Amino acid sequence: MNEAQFRQQLQEQGYSAAEPLEFEPNFVIDMHTHEFSAFALVLSGEFTLVTEDGSVTHQPGEACKLAAGTLHSEQTGANGATILIGKK
Numbered sequence: 001m002n003e004a005q006f007r008q009q010l011q012e013q014g015y016s017a018a019e020p021l022e023f024e025p026n027f028v029i030d031m032h033t034h035e036f037s038a039f040a041l042v043l044s045g046e047f048t049l050v051t052e053d054g055s056v057t058h059q060p061g062e063a064c065k066l067a068a069g070t071l072h073s074e075q076t077g078a079n080g081a082t083i084l085i086g087k088k
Helices: 003-012
Strands: 019-023 028-032 038-051 054-058 063-066 072-087
Touching: 003 038, 003 072, 019 038, 054 063
Parallel strands: none
Antiparallel strands: 019 072, 028 072, 038 054, 038 063, 038 072
């Protein structure tokens, strides 16, 4: 998925405008939840979401969604990661 397609899907699905987030190399945050649903597009690096169902690593051009209240951890690889995120 490219950035224009992602921004279009955010709008069509009722998410906020895309915000860039940069994560440092080998970033790990403990399991937590958010009060919002998130839709993210990886622009660079590797971005891994770990949930009770397992982990999925996303590469540049790949998008992922996470429902509000989902227990999860976020991790990056050796090069960190830059993502665009929309919330609702």
